[in-house]
Amino acid sequence: MLIPLALSSEVPIYQQIRDRVVEGIASGALPAGSSLPSTRALAADCGVNFHTVNKAYDQLRREGLLQLTRKHGAVVSRDHNTGPPPPGFTDDWRSRAHTLLAEARAQGLTTEEINALCTGLLEDFAADAAGEPGRPGTGERQGTA
Amino acid sequence: MTALVLVQAAALLLLTGLAWAMPGLAQPSLPFGVRIPGDRAGEPVIAAAVRRYRARVLPGGLATAAAATAGTLLAGRSALALAVVPPCAVAAMVALCWSVYYRAHRTVAAAKAEHGWFDRVPQGIAVDTALRTDPERYPWAWALPAAVITAGTAVLGAVRYPALPATLVTHWDGNGRADGRAATTVLTAFTPVLLQAAVGALLAGSAVVALRSRQSLDAEHPRASAAQHRGFVRWTARGLLVLAAFVNLSLLGTALTMWGLLGHSAAQDAALTGLPVLLGVLVVVFIAVRTGAQGSRLTVDATDGAGRTAVANRDDDRYWKAGVLYVNRDDPSVFVPKRFGIGWTINFGSRGGRLVTVLLLVALLTAVLLLN
Numbered sequence: 001m002l003i004p005l006a007l008s009s010e011v012p013i014y015q016q017i018r019d020r021v022v023e024g025i026a027s028g029a030l031p032a033g034s035s036l037p038s039t040r041a042l043a044a045d046c047g048v049n050f051h052t053v054n055k056a057y058d059q060l061r062r063e064g065l066l067q068l069t070r071k072h073g074a075v076v077s078r079d080h081n082t083g084p085p086p087p088g089f090t091d092d093w094r095s096r097a098h099t100l101l102a103e104a105r106a107q108g109l110t111t112e113e114i115n116a117l118c119t120g121l122l123e124d125f126a127a128d129a130a131g132e133p134g135r136p137g138t139g140e141r142q143g144t145a
Numbered sequence: 146m147t148a149l150v151l152v153q154a155a156a157l158l159l160l161t162g163l164a165w166a167m168p169g170l171a172q173p174s175l176p177f178g179v180r181i182p183g184d185r186a187g188e189p190v191i192a193a194a195v196r197r198y199r200a201r202v203l204p205g206g207l208a209t210a211a212a213a214t215a216g217t218l219l220a221g222r223s224a225l226a227l228a229v230v231p232p233c234a235v236a237a238m239v240a241l242c243w244s245v246y247y248r249a250h251r252t253v254a255a256a257k258a259e260h261g262w263f264d265r266v267p268q269g270i271a272v273d274t275a276l277r278t279d280p281e282r283y284p285w286a287w288a289l290p291a292a293v294i295t296a297g298t299a300v301l302g303a304v305r306y307p308a309l310p311a312t313l314v315t316h317w318d319g320n321g322r323a324d325g326r327a328a329t330t331v332l333t334a335f336t337p338v339l340l341q342a343a344v345g346a347l348l349a350g351s352a353v354v355a356l357r358s359r360q361s362l363d364a365e366h367p368r369a370s371a372a373q374h375r376g377f378v379r380w381t382a383r384g385l386l387v388l389a390a391f392v393n394l395s396l397l398g399t400a401l402t403m404w405g406l407l408g409h410s411a412a413q414d415a416a417l418t419g420l421p422v423l424l425g426v427l428v429v430v431f432i433a434v435r436t437g438a439q440g441s442r443l444t445v446d447a448t449d450g451a452g453r454t455a456v457a458n459r460d461d462d463r464y465w466k467a468g469v470l471y472v473n474r475d476d477p478s479v480f481v482p483k484r485f486g487i488g489w490t491i492n493f494g495s496r497g498g499r500l501v502t503v504l505l506l507v508a509l510l511t512a513v514l515l516l517n
Binding site: 007044048 | 267268269270271272273274275276277278359360364367368371456459461473475476477478
């Protein structure tokens with residue numbers, strides 16, 4: 001799975017890594033049981049400090065999305081097929097969505113527009129998960145050499 | 146001595162050719178080791194720098210080769226001179242290539258700064274986790290030839306050992322005369338086999354390092370460069386194993402001569418020792434030229450869609466000292482892709498990098514001492 005990081009962004013690198021992994025899980029690029037590189041390996045590949053990746057992985061672990069074991073490294077522990085969210089998650093997410101939607105409404109987006117955008121994004125996740133099992137970067141090797 | 150003259154000239158001419166070709170083998174966003182946004186690759190100042198670089202490196206290289214050849218011929222039979230000229234020639238060639246490269250590097254870097262090529266250009270990194278979770282497999286089949294040759298030489302040695310004379314020739318001088326003998330023991334008789342095993346292990350180990358090397362994807366074309374990275378490390382590993390096989394073949398030739406299974410002449414020695422190594426080196430060079438730096442010349446199936454991504458690669462020129470030495474304490478990687486040529490260089494700012502440097506120097510000193 002491809003993790004693009006924007007260096008000029010206001011979003012810290014560890015947050016970007018965490019966000020891209022969450023999106024990967026949602027879109028099916030990282031199904032439950034799939035692996036992520038070890039903290040050291042990912043830090044080396046990104047050219048960033050070990051602690052930056054550690055912070056991202058730690059956040060994912062606390063969210064229940066990633067399991068870090070000595071033997072298997074970093075493994076995705078759940079996706080949308082695994083079952084209902086853990087207790088308290090929905091309330092917490094709702095309060096964050098509350099702010100996000102408030103932003104949209106304050107800036108003049110209509111309810112219909114907001115609903116259409118949200119539906120579109122969710123459909124994209126579902127389409128990615130269903131439609132392209134062998135997409136480059138999801139584990140299948142490419143190259144003609 | 147003719148062999149030495151030919152080998153030296155061939156090596157220097159090969160280096161000149163590679164230096165000449167280098168700008169065409171570099172990654173598109175790194176002309177002369179200067180990081181640029183992809184859409185600046187066509188800037189006229191870069192093309193002009195390439196022309197000037199080539200116009201300087203070609204005659205310079207040819208002159209160095211000519212001078213080295215003359216030096217070796219003039220040295221006559223002086224063993225000291227014959228030992229000194231080749232390393233000096235190589236050092237001169239490297240110094241020439243670097244200085245011409247560095248001038249071009251400064252020109253492009255100056256243009257980039259003066260015209261603000263990175264002004265308001267968002268920079269990014271791209272990482273493909275699959276390169277770690279589903280890495281390229283070790284090409285064991287390609288290691289077989291080297292292993293088989295080593296085993297075959299060992300068996301041959303074991304069969305021949307009882308019939309060996311009391312002393313063995315261990316060193317021939319530059320003119321093909323035996324100038325070192327040693328008592329025949331298992332250790333001295335099997336030196337070629339031990340060297341085969343050592344060289345084989347070293348190159349096989351280097352292949353592992355290559356396969357596990359950190360990715361340095363082009364943030365502007367992440368999918369394509371991930372596929373190119375796979376192809377590059379795959380072919381680099383294979384090339385190193387092929388080189389091991391050829392070097393082992395060369396050592397087999399040495400063993401056959403040492404054990405008296407082949408007659409001995411200066412020309413034959415040169416052919417047996419030199420030709421396989423030359424072929425091995427040519428294979429590696431061919432692979433390097435065909436793949437380009439980090440596989441940038443490979444055609445791959447993976448694409449990044451219609452346009453480039455919205456970011457340019459990170460402008461990290463400040464970590465590259467003199468355009469060729471990478472020193473970055475914040476980067477944990479030990480090996481990073483070179484900016485001058487094809488392959489990897491050491492991150493001298495990392496702990497692992499400094500350790501590797503020390504180990505390499507020790508190994509080099511040991512090798513030099515053992516050969517003398």
